[in-house]
Amino acid sequence: MSNAIPALVCTDVHKSFGKLEVLKGIDLSVDEHEVICLIGASGSGKSTLLRCINLLEPINRGSIQVAGQEITAPNVDVNQVRRGIGIVFQAFNLFPHMSVMGNVTLAPRKVMGLSRSQADAEAVELLDRFGLADKRDEYPDRLSGGQQQRVAIVRALATHPQLMLLDEVTSALDPELVAEVLNVIRELAAGGMTMLIATHEMGFARDIARRVCFLDEGVLLEQGPPEQIFSSPREERTQQFLQRIIEAGRM
Amino acid sequence: MNRANGSDRARRGSLLQISSVWVAVASTVVVFAALALIIVNAPGWPKVKHAFFDPAEFRAYFATIGHAFVLNIKIFLVAEVLILTLAMVLAVLRSLPGPVFLPIRLLAIGYTDLFRGIPTILLVLLFGFGIPTLQLSHVTRDPVYLGAAALVVIYTAYVSEVYRAGIDSVHPSQEAAARSLGLTRGQTMQTVILPQAVRRVIPPLLNDFIGLQKDTALISVLGPVEALQRANLGSASEFNYTPYVVAAFFFVLITVPQARLTDWLIARDRKRQMAGGRV
Numbered sequence: 001m002s003n004a005i006p007a008l009v010c011t012d013v014h015k016s017f018g019k020l021e022v023l024k025g026i027d028l029s030v031d032e033h034e035v036i037c038l039i040g041a042s043g044s045g046k047s048t049l050l051r052c053i054n055l056l057e058p059i060n061r062g063s064i065q066v067a068g069q070e071i072t073a074p075n076v077d078v079n080q081v082r083r084g085i086g087i088v089f090q091a092f093n094l095f096p097h098m099s100v101m102g103n104v105t106l107a108p109r110k111v112m113g114l115s116r117s118q119a120d121a122e123a124v125e126l127l128d129r130f131g132l133a134d135k136r137d138e139y140p141d142r143l144s145g146g147q148q149q150r151v152a153i154v155r156a157l158a159t160h161p162q163l164m165l166l167d168e169v170t171s172a173l174d175p176e177l178v179a180e181v182l183n184v185i186r187e188l189a190a191g192g193m194t195m196l197i198a199t200h201e202m203g204f205a206r207d208i209a210r211r212v213c214f215l216d217e218g219v220l221l222e223q224g225p226p227e228q229i230f231s232s233p234r235e236e237r238t239q240q241f242l243q244r245i246i247e248a249g250r251m
Numbered sequence: 252m253n254r255a256n257g258s259d260r261a262r263r264g265s266l267l268q269i270s271s272v273w274v275a276v277a278s279t280v281v282v283f284a285a286l287a288l289i290i291v292n293a294p295g296w297p298k299v300k301h302a303f304f305d306p307a308e309f310r311a312y313f314a315t316i317g318h319a320f321v322l323n324i325k326i327f328l329v330a331e332v333l334i335l336t337l338a339m340v341l342a343v344l345r346s347l348p349g350p351v352f353l354p355i356r357l358l359a360i361g362y363t364d365l366f367r368g369i370p371t372i373l374l375v376l377l378f379g380f381g382i383p384t385l386q387l388s389h390v391t392r393d394p395v396y397l398g399a400a401a402l403v404v405i406y407t408a409y410v411s412e413v414y415r416a417g418i419d420s421v422h423p424s425q426e427a428a429a430r431s432l433g434l435t436r437g438q439t440m441q442t443v444i445l446p447q448a449v450r451r452v453i454p455p456l457l458n459d460f461i462g463l464q465k466d467t468a469l470i471s472v473l474g475p476v477e478a479l480q481r482a483n484l485g486s487a488s489e490f491n492y493t494p495y496v497v498a499a500f501f502f503v504l505i506t507v508p509q510a511r512l513t514d515w516l517i518a519r520d521r522k523r524q525m526a527g528g529r530v
Contacts, residue, residue, distance in 0.1 A: 054431050083433035093428035097446050106442060107432035139523060159433060 005068040007032045007163050007194040008053065012062035015045075015052055022048045024218040025062065030163075030196060035189045037205035037226075038198040040215035041241060046198035047090075049215070050165040053196070054087045067162060083111055086156030087165040090172050092148045094140035100127065100151050101136045107159045119158075126154045130184055146177030150184055157188075164188065166197040202245055206230055214238045301491075308493035312485050316494060319481035320501045323467040326399050326477070330467075331460055333403045338410035343440060345411070346418050359411075366408035372469050374401040379473035398470030406463050413455045417448030450520060457513045461506045468498075478502070 008030040015023040023045045030036055038046045051057045053064055055071060055078045064072045071081045095103050104127065105119040114122070127133050130150050140148050149169055156164065166185065170178045182204050189195065189208050199205055205212055206226040213223040214235070222235045233239050290296060344352075345359040366374070378401040383392040391397065421444050429439040449456075471480035478498045485494035 051427075056427050056431060079433045079435055082431055085431075087431045089424065089428065091424060093424045095425065095428070095443055095447075097450065106429075107434065110438050110442065111433040155432070 004032055006030060006065075007034070007067060008196065009065040010049070010053070010062070011064075013049070013052060013059050013064060014061035015048055015057060015059050022218050023052070023059075026215075026218075026220050028213065028220060028223075030194060032162075032194055033192045034210050035193075035195045035197065035208055036211045036213060037209035038196065038213050038215055039200075039202070039205060039229075039241070043217075044215040045218040046215055047167050050087060050167045050196065050198055053163075053165060054085055055081060056087075079111065083107070083159045084161050085163045085165060086153075086159065086161035088149070088152050088156050088167065088169050090168040092140070092145075092152045092172070094148055094152055094155070096140050099137050099139055100132065100143075103140065103151060104155050104158050107155070112159060123154075123158060126157060127151075130154055130187075144177060145173045146180045149173065149181045153181075153184055153188075162194060164193055164195045166195060166199070168198050168200060170199070170201060200245075202230065202242075214241065216241070303492045303496050305491055305493045308489060308491050309497055312482070312494045312497045316478050316481050316485070316497045317501060319476055320478040320498070322395070322475065322477040323464070323501075324505070326395065326402070326467045326470065327460075327464045330399050330403050330406070330463060334406045334410050334463070335456075337403070337407045338414055339445075341407060341411035342414035342418060343445075345415055363408045363412060366405050367412070369405065371402070371405050371466055372472065374405055375469050375472060377401070378404075379470075394473035395470065395475045398473050398475070399467075402463060402466055402469075406459060406466075409459050409462075410456065413452050413459060414448065416455075417452035418444055420451055421447045453513060453517060457509060461509065464506060465502055468502075 006029045008028070010026050010028040013023050013026040014021065026045075026049060028036075028049075038049065040046055048057060052059050053066075059072055062072070063070055066081065066085065069081075070076070071078075095106070098106065101120065101123055104123040105114075105116070108114040108119040108122060109116060124133065124136065127136055130153070132147065132150055132154065135143060135147060135151070140151065143151065149172075153169070169185075170181050173181065178201070182201065185195070185197070185204075186208060197205070197209070209226050211223055212226045212229040214221050214229065214233070214237075216235075216237045222229065222233060222238050229238065230242065233242060293299075341359050341362065344355050345363075347355060375398050378397045379394050382390060382397055425443055425447065426439055429443040430436075434442070467477060468479035471477055471483065474480070476484070478501055479495075482494035482498040486492050
């Protein structure tokens, strides 16, 4: 462990929707430049945890720190916090009434106060880096799912976040489009981006994650290096989950 | 058949298309001819024809009623701008979340409930005759303005409901995406929610706009000589209802192109956003 301040620290995070407790005390620390994959069945709380970290959902108990700042404290400027955290959703959630450029430059212009020309220049550079330069004037509905998701990643990167949250970003894609999105994420990892990735792609998790965390019914049941989690999981629930994945032919 | 080749099939397809066009034309002609025959052969048709469709009267009143109709156009143009703006404010106020804004939400709800419920002509009368009676020093007594104000108040209630339906139809994930980028609630509303909401409700907005255009005729009860009032005067002096038909003609004349324009706008928007539009 380095002695630098961790990029993200979740301490005893609880979250309930009505009577349903979705997160039952999550403790998780992510170092800078670390890539962590969250695995677990649907409904295990992966998405909710990511949404809580982005402050899209208020937590009921516990605290979340990003780069040493407690973002769940009252009177925190949530918009300022969110600028520093990029989130990419399963369903892309691009703005259908804006072109690719419009989607990517919205936050830089409105939130960071960049001029249109400055924002455009930065957006073109980013789009170019991810092979989307020729799509800049297209509208989202005209792009393939893979292209849309890459645009969504670029949009999240446009505010220069220090932490990226990826919420099952390939789950809504046709199998042949998954690779192009995963390659983008690999490139981000290679560039040192700190990432928390909820995923069902076990092969990808094994290959990109420094640490894999298994969530089960709102509890972080087991975590460790991918080799250990995938080859010799300690917990019975983890073993059962991975067995089901293997049976489904997903690993 | 195995031997049926592509060009055969294509030809059969286009033959089918041509024959369906002919079926449409034929059925339309038959239906309308039948309707016309029924009306023209009705026992009272000569009387109706004379009272409502007198060509000489039509020509005589075309220009004067057309001239009076300009006032209707002025009223609904100015009123529509005010309605679209005020209704937007009302809809946004009503969608403010959280307990702090409850009084504002309640006021907005009360406004819509009240003014959607009042018959338009009643409010026109109330404004037109009630406000001057108050004898306020800085308030106009011009019936055109007072009548128009009543229309604005009523239609703002309707149109704000249309906007609200549009706002509600934008999926919450759009708001989540915008907020996650650091946009404030106001910026999200302005740049992400409202543009999508308004696009979706253009057809019902036009519907209400056309309703407003027709309701400008209600101001005639206060006396201003707009198209209907002009027709009133005309028919009273001629003992003939043709001037009313002339007035109706002008109202229809301006609404039909608007409906086509809206269809075209929607189609263009869809084409721009949807896949496969440009190849």
